[in-house]
Amino acid sequence: MRPIAVIPLVFSIVAFVLSILCLFAGTKPGYMEEYHIITVNTSGLGQNLFKQSAAPSATTPACTKPTSLGSLISGAKDCVEGAASNAVDEIQNIANEVAGDIVDKLSQKIGIKQFYSLHLMNRCEGNYKPNATDPSASKNVTKCSNQTAMYHFDITTPLNAELAKGPLNLTLEKLHFPDDIQDGLDGLSVGLNAIFVFYAIGIASSGIVILLCPLYFFFGLPMLTLLNSCLASLSFTALIISSAIVTVVQKKAAGFINKYGGKVGIEAYPGGKYLALTWSSVAFMGVASIVCAIDYTALKRRKRRELSEKGEHGRC
Numbered sequence: 001m002r003p004i005a006v007i008p009l010v011f012s013i014v015a016f017v018l019s020i021l022c023l024f025a026g027t028k029p030g031y032m033e034e035y036h037i038i039t040v041n042t043s044g045l046g047q048n049l050f051k052q053s054a055a056p057s058a059t060t061p062a063c064t065k066p067t068s069l070g071s072l073i074s075g076a077k078d079c080v081e082g083a084a085s086n087a088v089d090e091i092q093n094i095a096n097e098v099a100g101d102i103v104d105k106l107s108q109k110i111g112i113k114q115f116y117s118l119h120l121m122n123r124c125e126g127n128y129k130p131n132a133t134d135p136s137a138s139k140n141v142t143k144c145s146n147q148t149a150m151y152h153f154d155i156t157t158p159l160n161a162e163l164a165k166g167p168l169n170l171t172l173e174k175l176h177f178p179d180d181i182q183d184g185l186d187g188l189s190v191g192l193n194a195i196f197v198f199y200a201i202g203i204a205s206s207g208i209v210i211l212l213c214p215l216y217f218f219f220g221l222p223m224l225t226l227l228n229s230c231l232a233s234l235s236f237t238a239l240i241i242s243s244a245i246v247t248v249v250q251k252k253a254a255g256f257i258n259k260y261g262g263k264v265g266i267e268a269y270p271g272g273k274y275l276a277l278t279w280s281s282v283a284f285m286g287v288a289s290i291v292c293a294i295d296y297t298a299l300k301r302r303k304r305r306e307l308s309e310k311g312e313h314g315r316c
């Protein structure tokens, strides 16, 4: 009997559950939504452009290449013909209409949601309640994309799809949405794949530790203890790596979005609770693996004579 085996058993179970939650947080609307990796607040998307166009602007006689939606509109009467001018008039109308409480109504007017939250395996979206500008606003998730094993952060695809379906048939290009944002997020894809793989390794090996712990408890064989100790260390290491990458990826993604998105009115918020969750799983697995390693050393010292294979220790 090795009663000490109860400690790694309990700690591995907690680490196992926490790391599974890291994978599945946010896969259903409202399910652990606050454990997002990044939330992008799009309620102000296009705000600057619409504000510009709502303000009285000097007439530009020359037909110059428009540099913003505002100048596109002011020059529209002279430069844009046919169907396109109708769309531009419509934008002008909307701009006048929403000029007052622009932030809360804008997203609805252009057909998008007020926030998009990026999770490890999917994306969710919805509107703030009671409204986007309320200081104590909370999220009302309306839908989540299907989960995929190696989800890549993508904000432009859903936005473009919804803008196209929206009443104004806008595109992100017309809103001057910088390419740097999605380019930056695309650069994180390798990291996101790695996070998934390391969680999978961490979860699988902590699962085996959980299965081996009862044997370890009843028999306490050095071989079994060694195996358990190796697997616990493997899980611990894998969880450290995934948590470290997710910490970096989160910081970078929020950085790209806030750096380039500020001028088109979007903001990103990194989710602190997700980091707390993933680093807690690391801490629990750390205790399990340290206890396993200490007990293996103790056991080996006691049963040194029974240990026939000398090379084993070096392997771990």
Ligand SMILES: *[C@@H]1O[C@H](CO)[C@@H](O)[C@H](O)[C@H]1NC(C)=O
Binding pocket: 101, 104, 130, 131, 133, 134
């Ligand atoms: C947002 O909600 C708060 C609280 O319900 C309200 O006081 C405020 O006027 C609302 N703002 C807008 C722009 O509707």
Ligand SMILES: *[C@@H]1O[C@H](CO)[C@@H](O)[C@H](O)[C@H]1NC(C)=O
Binding pocket: 041, 042, 043, 044, 103, 128, 132, 133, 134, 137, 265, 266, 267
């Ligand atoms: C979302 O962004 C808008 C515009 O940038 C800001 O006014 C609003 O307070 C933000 N809402 C939340 C809930 O963070």
Ligand SMILES: *[C@@H]1O[C@H](CO)[C@@H](O)[C@H](O)[C@H]1NC(C)=O
Binding pocket: 129, 140, 141, 142
């Ligand atoms: C949340 O969103 C749903 C679907 O858009 C809507 O029916 C519901 O009223 C919203 N809830 C709140 C509290 O705003």
Ligand SMILES: *[C@@H]1O[C@H](CO)[C@@H](O)[C@H](O)[C@H]1NC(C)=O
Binding pocket: 146
């Ligand atoms: C999501 O999954 C459902 C059912 O599992 C399927 O019917 C639907 O087509 C999927 N949607 C996408 C976008 O893959």
